[in-house]
Amino acid sequence: MTKGTKGLRKGLTSYGDAGFSLFLRTAFIKAMGFSDDALDRPIVGITDTFSDYNPCHGNVPDLIESVKRGVMLAGGLPMVFPTISIGESFAHPTSMFLRNLMSMDTEEMMRAQPMDSVVVIGGCDKTLPAQVMAAASMDLPTIVVQTGPMVVGHHKGEVLGACTDCRRLWGQHRAGNIDEAEIKTISGRLAPSVGTCMVMGTASTMACVVEALGMALPNSAAAPATHADRRRIAEMSGKRAAEMAVSGVPTPAELITEASVRNAMIVLQAIGGSTNGLIHLTAMAGRAGVHVDTEAFDKLGREIPVLLNLKPSGQHYMEHFHYAGGLPALMRELKPYLDLNAPSVSGGTLGDAIEAAETVPNQNVIYSFAAPLKQEGAMAILRGNLAPDGAVIKHSAASPSLLTHTGRAVVFDSVEDLTRRIDLPDLDVNEDDILVLRNAGPKGGPGMPEAGYLPIPLKLARQGVKDMVRISDARMSGTAFGTIVLHIAPEASVGGPLAVVQTGDRIMLDVPARRLELLIDEAELQRRLKIWETQPPHREMAKRGYAKLYEQSVLQADQGCDFDFLLRDGGETSKA
Ligand code: FES
Numbered sequence: 001m002t003k004g005t006k007g008l009r010k011g012l013t014s015y016g017d018a019g020f021s022l023f024l025r026t027a028f029i030k031a032m033g034f035s036d037d038a039l040d041r042p043i044v045g046i047t048d049t050f051s052d053y054n055p056c057h058g059n060v061p062d063l064i065e066s067v068k069r070g071v072m073l074a075g076g077l078p079m080v081f082p083t084i085s086i087g088e089s090f091a092h093p094t095s096m097f098l099r100n101l102m103s104m105d106t107e108e109m110m111r112a113q114p115m116d117s118v119v120v121i122g123g124c125d126k127t128l129p130a131q132v133m134a135a136a137s138m139d140l141p142t143i144v145v146q147t148g149p150m151v152v153g154h155h156k157g158e159v160l161g162a163c164t165d166c167r168r169l170w171g172q173h174r175a176g177n178i179d180e181a182e183i184k185t186i187s188g189r190l191a192p193s194v195g196t197c198m199v200m201g202t203a204s205t206m207a208c209v210v211e212a213l214g215m216a217l218p219n220s221a222a223a224p225a226t227h228a229d230r231r232r233i234a235e236m237s238g239k240r241a242a243e244m245a246v247s248g249v250p251t252p253a254e255l256i257t258e259a260s261v262r263n264a265m266i267v268l269q270a271i272g273g274s275t276n277g278l279i280h281l282t283a284m285a286g287r288a289g290v291h292v293d294t295e296a297f298d299k300l301g302r303e304i305p306v307l308l309n310l311k312p313s314g315q316h317y318m319e320h321f322h323y324a325g326g327l328p329a330l331m332r333e334l335k336p337y338l339d340l341n342a343p344s345v346s347g348g349t350l351g352d353a354i355e356a357a358e359t360v361p362n363q364n365v366i367y368s369f370a371a372p373l374k375q376e377g378a379m380a381i382l383r384g385n386l387a388p389d390g391a392v393i394k395h396s397a398a399s400p401s402l403l404t405h406t407g408r409a410v411v412f413d414s415v416e417d418l419t420r421r422i423d424l425p426d427l428d429v430n431e432d433d434i435l436v437l438r439n440a441g442p443k444g445g446p447g448m449p450e451a452g453y454l455p456i457p458l459k460l461a462r463q464g465v466k467d468m469v470r471i472s473d474a475r476m477s478g479t480a481f482g483t484i485v486l487h488i489a490p491e492a493s494v495g496g497p498l499a500v501v502q503t504g505d506r507i508m509l510d511v512p513a514r515r516l517e518l519l520i521d522e523a524e525l526q527r528r529l530k531i532w533e534t535q536p537p538h539r540e541m542a543k544r545g546y547a548k549l550y551e552q553s554v555l556q557a558d559q560g561c562d563f564d565f566l567l568r569d570g571g572e573t574s575k576a
Contacts, residue, residue, distance in 0.1 A: 006245075007043050007077075010114035025114075034077075041077035042245035044238065045115030047106065047131065048080050049122055054087030056124035056203065057147050058194025059225045066231040067119050067145060070238025076245055078238065083109055086126050095126045096475065097447025099283075100554070100563050101546060102130035103137075110138045116245035119237055123147030123195070123225075125202040128210050129280035135215070136252045136287035137566065141244035143345045144216040145237045146207040148225035149318035150195035155186055161199040162191045163479040164311045167453065175461045195225025198318045199311040201479035202280075205273035209281055211327050212267040214255040214344040218353030222322035229322070240346065250343055256288035259339035263350060265297050266337050269304040269377025270330065272313030272396045274478020275486050278379065283560030289568045294390055294558060298381035298514065300337075305372030306396045307333055309365050312481040313396040314373055316365050324365035328357035333369045382485060384517040385525060386497050386507065389489035389558045391471070394478075395511050399467040402483035403511040406519070407434040407469060411503045414439045415451045415474075423458035431460055434469045434507045438498045441473035441491025442554045442561045444539070446547070452476035452486040469509055471516070473498055473557075485509065485516060487557035493539060494556070500528035 008029070012021035026039060046067050050060035064080055071078040084102040086095045110118055120131035123146050135142035153160035160169075169190075173183045196203035207221040217237055223229040244250070261281065268277050282292040307330055310316050321330075331338060332354045340351030367373045378396040395403055410433045412418040418437055421427055429435075435454045442448045452474035456465050470484045473491035490496035497518060501507070506519040518525065542548040553563035564571035 006116055007041065008039055008114050010116070011112065038077050041075060042116045042242060043114055044071045044076045044078050044241045044245050045110065045113065045118040046078055046080045047118070047120045047122070048082045049085040049127060051085035051087065053090040054085045054124055055191065055194055056087060056196045057085055057122070057127070059147055059230070060121055062231060063121050063145055063147065063234040066234035067121070067238035067241070070235040070240075071242045074239045074242035076242030079113070079115060081109055081113060086124060086130070088125050094445060094447035094449045095124075096449075096561065097445070097550060099126040099130045099561075100550070100566065102127065103133040104566070106131050106134035107138050110134060110140055115140070116248070117141040117143070117241045119143050119145055119241045121145045121147065123203055123207065125206065125276065128206040129284055132210060132213070132215055132252070132284045133287045133562070133566075136256055136284060137568075139251050139253050141241070141248060141250065142215065142252055143237045143241050143244065144210050145234050146210065146216060146220060148195050148207075148223050148227070148230045149198040149204060150191055150193045151224055151226060151319055152198055152317045153189040153192045155189045159317070160186075160190050161311050161317050162197045163201065163477060164199045164481065166190055167480055171456070171461065174455070174458065193226050197479055199479050200272050200274065200308065200313065201477060202274040202276040204310075204318050205268065205271065205277040205478055206280060208267055208271050208273070208327050209264045209277055212264040212331070213260045213284070214342055214350065215252065217346050218344060218356065219326040219328050222318050222326045224319045224322065227322070243347075244345075250345060253288055255343060255345060256285060256290060257342070258290055260342045261285045261290045261292060262296075263338050263342055265292070265300055266304050266334055267327070267331065269301045269379065270306060270334055271308045272306045272310060272374070272378040275379060275392050275394050276475055276478055278392060279475070279487065279557055279560055282558070283562045286560050286562055286567055292560075294381045297379070301377030301380055304334065304337060304377045305369065306374035306376070306378055307367045307369065307372050309367060309373050312479055313378065320365045323360070324363040325358040325360050328353045329360070330366045332357050333366065380511055380514055382511070382514050382516040384515045385522075386471075386501070386516045386518045387488045388497070389556065391485050391488040391516055393483070393485050393511060397481045398483040402467060402469050404509070405434070405469050405483075406506060406508045407432045409434050409436045409501050409503055409505045409507050411436045411438070411501055412454075415445070415449060418451065418454060422455055425459060427457055427459070429457050429460065431465045431468055434471060434509070436498070436501055436507070437470070437472035437474060438492035438501070439473070441488075441493055442556060443551060444473065444491050444493030446551060448475050448557065448561060450475050450477045452484055453480045453482060471507070471509070489556045489558045491556065495529065495532055495536065497525065497529065499532050500525070
């Protein structure tokens with residue numbers, strides 16, 4: 001059904017004379033050589049997120065060409081426009097600090113410029129969430145094209161994956177087992193092509209979650225960035241976007257529903273997804289007015305096993321997932337749990353996508369539900385007096401022996417404090433202790449750095465210690481392995497109990513019981529919290545600009561770290 005104003009007539013610049021506004025717009029765009037016939041077509045916007053600072057988006061120019069071809073094959077007019085691009089390791093202080101800025105930029109450019117549908121091209125960790133958040137707020141027919149994963153690397157006969165092996169090999173370098181010359185060679189082999197990290201990190205997780213939500217074409221998550229399939233997916237997406245520009249459906253609000261969000265939560269558990277995926281899903285769903293219930297997510301985690309044999313929970317990489325049939329083949333194993341009627345941007349349903357899934361004999365990448373890779377899902381939600389609003393652990397990538405552990409706290413007050421002291425020879429620490437990092441949350445970081453993967457203190461690493469319990473209000477790369485509790489809410493910087501843990505306190509982690517407890521008297525805990533409240537430690541606040549807006553507006557991890565004023569109701573629920 002065609003509704004409202006279309007094409008070039010949409011969202012006219014305000015001159016007080018609509019006819020003149022259209023005349024002027026047409027006159028100026030003709031400077032680019034467009035004909036009247038072209039300008040009369042349905043318009044498909046295409047985001048250009050290429051940047052020399054973002055190798056994960058290095059194939060975006062090629063993908064844009066393929067999307068444009070698809071749009072024109074279907075009779076539409078493709079219009080490419082730039083938005084912010086965020087490359088994970090090039091974003092200071094963190095990419096998370098900029099996610100909401102990218103979502104605002106993308107939303108407002110969709111709103112300001114005339115387009116009947118839009119293709120958003122993204123891949124690096126924060127880009128897909130930012131784009132889907134924007135799309136959900138704008139509610140314009142939108143299709144996502146993921147940039148796709150890199151191909152794998154090789155070193156001394158070993159297959160390498162960014163960035164699970166980045167951390168492992170850097171750890172070996174720190175421990176003195178890999179010298180300077182070799183680590184330099186390795187730096188040229190970990191990321192051997194453009195595209196996103198090829199393990200089940202945040203980028204791969206979001207590519208799968210977005211497909212599970214129905215916002216990207218079926219079987220689009222895993223095709224490598226450099227594979228011809230990736231360009232075919234882009235072309236098909238362009239064609240589909242041109243159809244959506246005419247029909248006006250489906251809109252993101254029709255796709256991001258209670259049912260599709262639940263489907264995405266199931267997929268997040270079954271793929272061994274990144275903990276960041278939960279924050280981003282909460283934010284994306286929130287923009288569509290759907291609440292992510294972390295208790296329900298945890299319950300699903302007890303029912304849905306990890307089926308995907310990808311690093312860091314398993315052994316393979318995204319390209320192998322693609323060759324094994326991709327997400328539709330994995331979802332086939334989960335059929336009884338999924339809402340198969342959930343619509344897809346393809347025009348069909350999730351059930352249709354699963355029906356069309358390939359069956360690949362003798363593959364060992366996608367495990368069956370009957371004989372899964374891990375008996376439980378990837379993540380668990382923890383609560384207790386240390387995390388009244390919850391915390392998360394990716395127990396599928398943790399040491400089983402540490403999932404129930406009580407130890408002495410060794411506290412670091414900030415990321416800077418951690419950096420300064422973690423490797424000191426006289427640091428009072430042993431392998432049974434629990435490393436605690438605070439003031440690294442959404443506000444405290446600021447930007448909730450991926451500092452939750454606290455390094456093993458050098459003196460313990462040299463003794464061969466590979467894992468310890470580590471807890472924080474920070475995030476962690478989805479590519480990391482370890483017994484690591486993250487996203488503790490409320491964070492220390494707003495007076496959460498994490499703020500008053502002292503070195504020497506005992507902490508109990510009990511993942512099977514979903515508990516995280518500071519083992520001190522309730523009266524003593526309240527006494528410490530009272531002191532913190534009356535004399536909060538000094539914190540340097542931003543005085544101007546985006547940093548100030550961020551500090552004033554960012555919500556806690558359990559609310560997706562969105563800005564309060566960007567929520568569907570303008571923040572009314574966050575104040576309740
Ligand atoms: Fe971009 Fe990993 S750094 S996806």
